Amino acid sequence: MVVARKDRDPPWLMRTYSGHSSAKASNALYRTNLAKGQTGLSVAFDLPTQTGYDADSPLARGEVGKVGVPISHIEDMDQLFDQIPLDKMNTSMTINATAAWLLSLYIGLAQRRGIDPTKLSGTTQNDIVKEYLSRGTYIYPPGPSMRLIADTINYTVKHVPKWNPTNVCSYHLQEAGATPVQELAYALCTAMAVLDRVKASGEIPPAEFPQVVERISFFVNAGIRFVEECCKLRAFGEMWDALTLTRYQVEDPKLRRFRYGVQVNSLGLTEPQPENNVQRIVLEMLAVVLSKRARARAIQLPAWNEAMGLPRPWDQQWALRMQQVMAFETDLLEYADILDGSPVIAAKVSELIEGARKEIENVEAQGGIIAAIESGYIKRELVASHMNRLRAIESGDLKIIGVNCFQETAESPLTAGGGDAIMKSDETAERMQIERLQAHRKTRNDAEVRAALQGLTDAAKSGENIMPSSIRCALAGVSTGEWGDSLRAVFGEFRPPTGIDITIDSREVLGKKDQVTDLRERVASTGNALGRPLKLLVGKPGLDGHSNGAEQVAVKARDVGFEVVYDGIRLTPQQIAQAAQEEGVHVVGLSILSGSHMELVESVLQELRSRDLTGLPVVAGGIIPQEDADRLVGLGVRAVYTPKDFNLNAIMGDIVDVVRESNGLERLGALH
Amino acid sequence: MWSVNPTALSGLAPCIDREMTHVKLPDPERLAARILRRERAAVADGLNLLDNKLAEARDRAVRLLACLSGERWLKDGHLVGVTGPPGAGKSSLVSAMIREWRHAGRMVGVLAVDPSSRPELGGGALLGDRIRIKNSSYDDGLFIRSLANRNQLGGVATEVWPMSCLMLACFDIVVIETVGVGQTEIDIADIGDTVCYVAQPASGDTIQYLKSGIIEIPDIFAVNKCDLGPPARKTASEIGRSAPRQDRREDWDYPVCLVSATMNTGIKEFHDHFDRHRKFLADTGLLGKLRTRHQSAWVIRLLKEEFGTIGLELAGGRASIEARLGEDPSDQFGEYERLRKHLLSRFLSVNQPTNPTKEEHPDEQAIV
């Protein structure tokens, strides 16, 4: 019998990204997960918490407790970590614009429980750059946002030394279409912007700066091209080592190590034949464990039903078991680096490094990553990369098993239950959270709350570190919305460029010339028949930040001749209906992936009705289960598209037909 | 041989839809009454009608505009044109100005023009100004319509002319934002009572533009992004030094403002210049003349765009057209439609060119 060697390497931290409905329900889930052998916690917050709104804010409607746990004040935090020892737990929080606040709640809770904050360990994601570029839960303009990040770093380095105050993220860039080179370049540019900001704050004596550098960790992605991805991670390590030495003079190599956690690629996980996602996930995980020198510190994996909706506990357990099999059954952890010395790997690594260096120079020449975000440059690059990816899928050059090839399948027992293969969020969660919040407001000492908020405002204005006043707010029972609004009043708000104004090279279109030219003719001719060019409004109602679908629909629509209005993410149904009216569009397309499609689509339809726009056709797309799609059609939505509708040309043909039908023209049917 | 821009003769281009739809078109007289009551839905419907190129829609558009014009036409409201290179901050500045106007309780209508892609690339457009201009979540006193320039020359779409007239009937201020323009390909002189050029700090474009000599000098200059420091100040002083032009008016001072849309610096003073210029035009009696002249310029530009120079000649030549338009300044749309139909009939039949006179105008019913 062969047994595992005793002196094998310790495995990475195994996490499951989770949280839903309420602090109480999420706490129960965490405790079962820990009992199953999970070694750290990874908290998913709901969108109102991530964007600094209270559960009873009109902007939070439909989103409370949907994609994560709602945390409105310190009592929620207490409940979330009920019976979980904070000093022994490693807690990762996916929180960004409100990171300083959630960290303050965590520190405040520790203080209340008599735990020394120096014992706390964990991570706040706290990377605003990728929020502007991909993830969408930004609030404040770049300047103040970078300052909040610097404040948390400066504070934790002194007072919570085991905390990773920021996690520079390239994960989300790949999910928005980035190539490996773009991922490398933009993540390193972000890290430089953060470190430069901390350095400029002058709060850290130069001798201690290497410790700050050491605290910077990364959150990366690994896609299905796992050899290249493995090389990307080796490239990351080499580039970080060089950069921290030359740019920040960190002499100790241990402090220059590239420390990273991973979530593997989810963009490539499919709705059709979802069981295939299991092998995709395992192969993607290989990329980040294979090379010992570039191995992940922490891994969380998506579930097989990723493209269908939120995972259930069993789905997440399956994902956790993938990690455990890799770590404990295989012999992977018994060897030194198995890729060292391979010329093929070394060549690929150099190629990636060279590409990334060029792009970093390019961004630096534009004034750094913040300038390149404000100008829209980086967002446009990402939208263009994603467009190329989708075109390759459409044309069949990029094969996706079960989607654009090998589509035939026997009936799957996994999905035989229809809509039952995903987690249903608790319908009562929003109401319960609002009641809890309103009760909480009655129990606190108002004078203390006011004083704490005044302290926060003063700190925001004076430039003093935001953490002490935020911790005081936490202890006084201030709510997430109050914290967010106080800073909104001082810092203002920001909407980054949408990046869809990319130049489309006509030659690129030649791959599908027949369909695109056919579409252009249909769009033009329908416009002629109606008297003016077809105009489409692409709308993203609610707090949902998933912009990929909306962006690609907008880009394609323009490409085939539509005049397109797209104002970016996070608009209210009222704003969308108003835009539809003022712009005189022929059709409204809504994109919703947050699970709040029923509430949001209904409100948009109602807002349109109240503006005499009953006849204006509305279509919707996103993560919408079949039964909900049927209900939406019942409400008057003309068509619903989901990830299985990967062919954007086909979608466009259909939208032209929707417009034609609503205007008394006959449908033209499928494209040839 | 003369040639006709085939896409301009709408409905005649080869298309799948040979028969036209029964597009529901509003009753122009009733719509006008609602527009004058400032009903948003009516304003939207009106703009849609003015955008519509179907023959029936054109007729109704003329009727709609006839109802909306009148005395007010030549003396009320303020039509503001904003132009400048791409990304200079035109929309952001308009947004900052809207805050001021709205604060003073004035209703604002905006027409924002963006470029279309080339016809061989489908001719589509991304209309992206709206979100930069809009600053509050809901405001009944602000109405924004985005337009694609549909590959027409100049930084504005031809639809801007009738649409801005409609908006003047129901908003106190009407702003036209042109596409971001490079140097000379734009003719902005005719777009508004007050024309503002937004300069990008430290860009050679601005100076080139000033030297180009193609356009009349804008009435107000803004050098935006002054938060970026020295480059903005340098650009402002370069503009200040640029040579005075022959068409420069002695009695207007052509102010150059250093502003920052994002930091809201200098906006109040900038805003005051617009009111001052509007007052200047009214006091000197220029406003009515300017608007009449702009209207004629639009008619000529539109006819020329659709029918070329030869078309203008067929219609009697520039001078004669201008003279006729001058007769009834409140019916320029009617006059334009008549000229256009006349030319269409000439171009579609193989007739000998003759000089049309008013009496000779063909019966409207008889044409397409």
Ligand code: B12
């Ligand atoms: C990429 C991705 C992200 C990226 C988004 C990047 C970006 N800028 O878009 C990142 C990493 C940032 C992200 C973050 C989050 N995500 Co996410 N994400 C995805 C993922 C993997 C793919 C979505 C995607 O972009 N697909 C590619 C595009 C092209 O496809 P699409 O949007 O589906 O559009 C197609 C059709 O749906 C349709 N369509 C869509 N919209 C429209 C509109 C019109 C007009 C038309 C005609 C058609 C149409 O046409 C398109 C062409 O095929 C999905 C799972 C999956 N595999 O689908 C999860 C998923 C959507 N995410 C999810 C969650 C929960 C989140 C988070 C909220 C997690 C958290 N708690 O923090 C965060 C926060 C995001 C936020 N601010 O809202 C959940 C949503 C659960 C639900 N609905 O119940 C999903 C389903 C994953 C899961 N199973 O848990 N995510």
Ligand SMILES: Nc1nc2c(ncn2[C@@H]2O[C@H](COP(=O)(O)OP(=O)(O)OP(=O)(O)O)[C@@H](O)[C@H]2O)c(=O)[nH]1
């Ligand atoms: N630093 C600074 N940036 C500004 C200022 N005003 C606008 N911007 C930025 O400049 C960019 C372009 O602003 P817009 O208002 O869209 O410019 P525009 O001239 O309307 O652009 P187009 O319509 O695309 O030609 C945006 O990123 C703005 O945030 C300013 O006063 N200072």
Ligand SMILES: [Mg+2]
């Ligand atoms: Mg603009």
